[in-house]
Amino acid sequence: MPIIEIRLSPTFKRFLSSGQASGILLLACTALSLLITNSPFGKAYLHAWHANVAGLPVEVWVNDGLMAIFFLLIGLELKRELYVGELSNIRHALLPIIAALGGIVVPAGIHFLLNNGTPTQPGIGIPMATDIAFALGVLALLGDRVPASLKVFLAALAVIDDLGAIILIALFYSGALAWSYLGAALVVMAILLMLNRWRVMVLWPYLLGGLVMWSCMLKSGVHATIAGVLLAFTIPFTGKSEDEHSPSHRLEGWLQYPVSFGIMPIFALANTGVIIQPDVLSLISSANGIGIFTGLLIGKPVGIFLASAAALLLRVCQMPLDLNWKHLLGAGMLGGIGFTMSIFITNLAFPEDVLIVSASKMTILLASLTAGVIGFLWLKFFGQPDVADRDLETMDYATTSP
Template identity: 35%
Template sequence: MSVAGIVRRISEGGQLPRTDRTLRLDHRVRTILVTETRGAAALLAATVLALVWANLPGGSYEAMWGTEFTIGFGDAHLAEDLRHWVNDGLMVFFFLLAGMEIRRELSFGDLRDRRAALVPILAAGGGMVVPAVVFAVITVGTPAQHAWGMAMATDIAFALGVLAVIGPRCPANVRVFLLTLAVVDDIGAILVIAVVYTESLHLAPLLAAAALLGVVLAMRAAGIWRATPYFVVGVALWVATVESGLHPTIVGVAFGLLTPAFLARTADLDRLERILRKFRREPGPEAARTLSIAAQGAVSSNDRLQYLLRPWSSLLIVPLFALANAGVVLSPEVLSRAVTSPVTLGVFAGLVVGKTLGIWGTSALAVRTGLGRLPSGVRLPQVLSVGAVAGIGFTVSLFIAELALTDEQVRDEAKIGILAAAVAATGLGWLLFRLTGRRTAPDETTLLQPAVEASGEHHRGPLDAPVELVQFGDYECPYCRQAAPVIAGLLTRHPARLRYVWRHLPLDDIHPYARRAAQAAEAAAAQDNFWTVHDRLLAADDLDEGALAEIARSAGLDVSRFLVDLDTAVIAAQVEADVRSAHDSGAEGTPTFFLNGARVDGTLDEVSAAVERALEVVAS
């Protein structure tokens, strides 16, 4: 299937084919990839339009974006040109999304797990420091030397767009690595904008902004979750921040970091289900309102706002920013001046060379010294390719250029370097991915990590069986339920020669009850009744708390002990150990099978056929 076909299937809400394992990501990551990829196309179109428009005779481009627009009430008013309204106003929502993404990653994403996050964090650091140093060295002694922040940014929309074009040569985990790296990159860019490119501060508005931020914290503590009060306070905070001298996009970051992020809780989902049943019995406007409030409360405001704002940011705000800022007059005189300009050469070298070497070099150092490890499925040659693609600084680079450079001629030279770097980084990333793709066969084997313990863990079949089949599964996954009779058939036909092992991989973002069901299976194992409960979990229509207790009762368990064990740290740790094993083994979705320690991909029929062939080999 082509990349376009896969993206179309994802955008239409369809399931990916079972053989498209390189794109088996959780629903949220797939949504981000699709939205940002489309946003990259809109961003590219806006950039081309800006360049064409700026080079038309008559100067309509600058006349348009230099038009003053005033908002006021009585004697109080705020007047800015249209370009500044875009840069200082609309871009707040871009940075709000960045802040919410950072909050989510710190709460329960890749940045929470030190082992998983260390290499992309260090890589992002190297990808910021090295380009900044390269830029500073090339521009030393010039008025543009302090604009080194331009060379350290990554445009995630453009970068993901390039990875979408590269397609199958870019495994799914490489995209996730880039997403994690970009989040850390955003943190660095936000800090640079706040600390380095704030010219002067005014105390009274700054104190007002701090007081309004305190109001936001008090509203959160009081449990206020509706958007309207926050929007009103946010507008006032934005005005106070503008008057204080801080860049107003900091407001977006602050609100993003304060936006709560949590996974759907079982209690909230159970309550929602009860309200839905009541609504089905007695439909009406009051019940509908209650149902709507309960549904919103079950999903974190972080996730809801990201879902709402990301398309607007990717498809409108960021392209509008490019339209307002990417227009440069590309006359022969300007181009000849840019070729020898230190700021053009500095930002180009920083983004293309500095980013590539900084990200790859820091990652290689971390891996070789044992400080961290790369995610499963990601190799150092691919990190070099990611570093090249990360050299597309574009949006944030242009943003910092507007803040740091007051001389219009120097700013235009910087923009030419940023645009040229985006083109060069795209070409370099594509070339490196082609080269690294040739070195690795498409069906490269991934080994099971760790191997099955001598006890056999949760196994069916004899411990000394010559063929071993391990499955990473999720009790809510429909494919795992389809696989159950196929596995049962294999065990029935080969009772003495096949050992089957189950490991948990609950997909929390897709299946809210899956982790709790996995813990229920482990609680049953504490009473030596894993497989009876396992089979009933796979066959159950409901997996809420009441259903789990009923399954335990029907399986003959001590229900009181079962409910106590269900909430113990030991049970949770057993499930988490399987999840870590899945991560280390490159299992991205369910079901994922390992035959004699090596992953076997394909449909259930293909997996079954692979097991039969392995059995024939040992029989002969």
């Protein structure tokens, strides 16, 4: 059977490597944050994150400032995928795109059915997200037991998943709009797009404009982190995966490690400080808690698997040659690791209710841990590559549907 061979680029392999180690570091920071919060130093620890610096609480600087850089990296990764990566070929892209849509709609539907018309309905977006660092970290523990195609599929799925979360945040988790500031942000973006059009290849004008755009977004009512994504799509990309002269490529390379080993651990420390008390634990069994837990643990794998199966059986797209149905189900299980984006959306969904936020975060942690363990065990026993001679350097797609 004729095949198409795709080489994993050095950028993608660095991305995998940083994501794997980052997942372990995030887990350690989460455990540390929970330990300190529930120790005699807990009040001082939480107070430190709410202390004002330059007119804003430290927590806001983390969630609105540092996370804008995180979203910038997501935007750059998405842009690369669209130009030269897995999403650049529509035949290859359709499977992770359709799978991601299934993994968004089904968990959201579960939460909506349980919370429709209640004060916790805004939490509908919480179980929709996949944490790419943790998911790839689990795959890293499996080593050669899983095919390279599964890692690429899961990474592409998580990128599309993040895009869905970004759209959700922009549309439904923004406050009352201040049109003057929003207009100013869009004007800055238009100027940056003009610089791109004129092939201005130095980075500093884009970064300076991005800072101005972020400041305007912060005051506009649209969540400030969206500025990071918009900035990513204004920065020139030459269309060559490893072109060192491409500003987009250079910036992505510079940001991968600071985001993975700096911004994400700080985010975990700032947002997982949950006081474990009876009231919090009881709320995990509430409609909101059940919606989050079942959405991540059941809705994600069901949505991803059924959407993928429908697309493959209807011959809308092709299955990678070294993957099988068990791999798709395993990827769906790992898709239930919500963590970063789920916690981020929790803060936006319930800004005034500390107890619901705490219960939601505890539920996210429990569901994500459970999903990670189940996904790991499933792929450990059923995830061996179907093609014996595949290695981490290649990924093959059949030209015909399964």
